[in-house]
Amino acid sequence: MPVSPPPPRLPPLAHLAAFEAAVRLGGYATAAQAFGVTPGAIRARVRALEAAWEVTLFSPLPHGVAPTREAGLLAAEVAQGFARLQRALAPLGTAPLPLGALRAFEAALRCDGFAAAGEQLGVTAGAIAAQIARVEDWAGTPLFTRHARGVTATDRAGAVLPALSRALASLSGITAGTGTAPVRIAALPAVAQLWLAPRLPALRTALPGVRVSVTALERLPDAKRAPYDLALFFAETGGQVLAQDALIPVCAPGLAGRFNTPADLAGLPCLSDSAWAGDWRLWAAAAMPGRPVPRGVEHSLYALAVDEAIAGAGVLMGHKALLDRHLAAGRLVAPVGPEVPVARGLRLTRLRPLPRGGAAARVAAWLLAQA
Numbered sequence: 001m002p003v004s005p006p007p008p009r010l011p012p013l014a015h016l017a018a019f020e021a022a023v024r025l026g027g028y029a030t031a032a033q034a035f036g037v038t039p040g041a042i043r044a045r046v047r048a049l050e051a052a053w054e055v056t057l058f059s060p061l062p063h064g065v066a067p068t069r070e071a072g073l074l075a076a077e078v079a080q081g082f083a084r085l086q087r088a089l090a091p092l093g094t095a096p097l098p099l100g101a102l103r104a105f106e107a108a109l110r111c112d113g114f115a116a117a118g119e120q121l122g123v124t125a126g127a128i129a130a131q132i133a134r135v136e137d138w139a140g141t142p143l144f145t146r147h148a149r150g151v152t153a154t155d156r157a158g159a160v161l162p163a164l165s166r167a168l169a170s171l172s173g174i175t176a177g178t179g180t181a182p183v184r185i186a187a188l189p190a191v192a193q194l195w196l197a198p199r200l201p202a203l204r205t206a207l208p209g210v211r212v213s214v215t216a217l218e219r220l221p222d223a224k225r226a227p228y229d230l231a232l233f234f235a236e237t238g239g240q241v242l243a244q245d246a247l248i249p250v251c252a253p254g255l256a257g258r259f260n261t262p263a264d265l266a267g268l269p270c271l272s273d274s275a276w277a278g279d280w281r282l283w284a285a286a287a288m289p290g291r292p293v294p295r296g297v298e299h300s301l302y303a304l305a306v307d308e309a310i311a312g313a314g315v316l317m318g319h320k321a322l323l324d325r326h327l328a329a330g331r332l333v334a335p336v337g338p339e340v341p342v343a344r345g346l347r348l349t350r351l352r353p354l355p356r357g358g359a360a361a362r363v364a365a366w367l368l369a370q371a
Helices: 013-025 028-035 039-053 069-089 099-111 114-121 125-139 161-176 189-206 253-258 262-267 279-287 302-310 320-329 359-369
Strands: 058-061 064-067 144-147 150-153 183-187 212-216 230-235 240-243 246-250 270-273 297-299 315-319 345-350
Touching: 013 028, 013 039, 013 064, 013 069, 013 099, 028 039, 028 064, 064 069, 069 161, 099 114, 099 125, 099 150, 099 161, 114 125, 114 150, 183 189, 183 359, 189 212, 189 230, 189 302, 189 320, 189 359, 230 359, 240 320, 240 359, 246 279, 246 320, 270 279, 270 302, 279 315, 297 302, 302 315, 302 320, 315 320, 320 345, 345 359
Parallel strands: 183 212, 183 230, 270 297, 270 315
Antiparallel strands: 058 064, 144 150, 230 345, 240 345, 246 315
């Protein structure tokens, strides 16, 4: 007897149920109460869906989470899919359904046996048998007749197969359209503007069809709550290094003739960024010990300070990891050394598990190739 193909790949139904409840009930905590589990268990299931679908389902709030617009639309379709499941299985029993066992039950009916179902789902026949036992406990009656040559579905069980397969396929169809959301990257403002933005055109060429959303943040977000896939920040540890960093004074070529030794800084306007206010002190301690630390105009955005330096407004304490392109193009020069290495490197951090071959994983691999 030919075996019909399985429904499209479907996430665990328990994950879908947790997600739908979290949207409907207003968060992880209330969904956890309904399921009799911890909020962390609900969050873990939702995060697994986010990773598999490459989409953000919840955004963090000061106290709890809020579903995204896409989550609301998906949850409504998931709820309809579960309603179809309940109607399909109504001849066998009532809610709550044995969600974790339904895929195995459908496969055993469709494949006309436990061994064939196990082959198709990548598990053992014993694992299928255990799931069938759960469904039979729920239904309160045997649904397969066991005999020496295998098993045969009862007429009552076989009658639900067409509707059950359609219901599972409808849930798969809901999720098949996901994965088109942008890869979400959180980055320090200076990194977003000076390191990432110039590389985005090449990234789009290398990964056609992949969309990237960049959010500028002052701090590395909390991986447990952040709605981001990747993060680009300076840090001493964690993640993977994209670029080592070093401090060195830089200026426009037109100003370089007035800057021949560190002592010349006393007669030149010096530029800095408020987030890295200690950079001049670090460099001066190594390059001109015992001399006064240069002081000057402080900007709240490093990219603005860079623009001012390019315009000839003064000497900027440069971060080489961010300014290599300007230096290579001659827009900025470094007349006086030394370069002073710093412990913090530019690092790429994965904020959630990334499915192999998914858009976020491919973006991460591409960024690392730029190191």
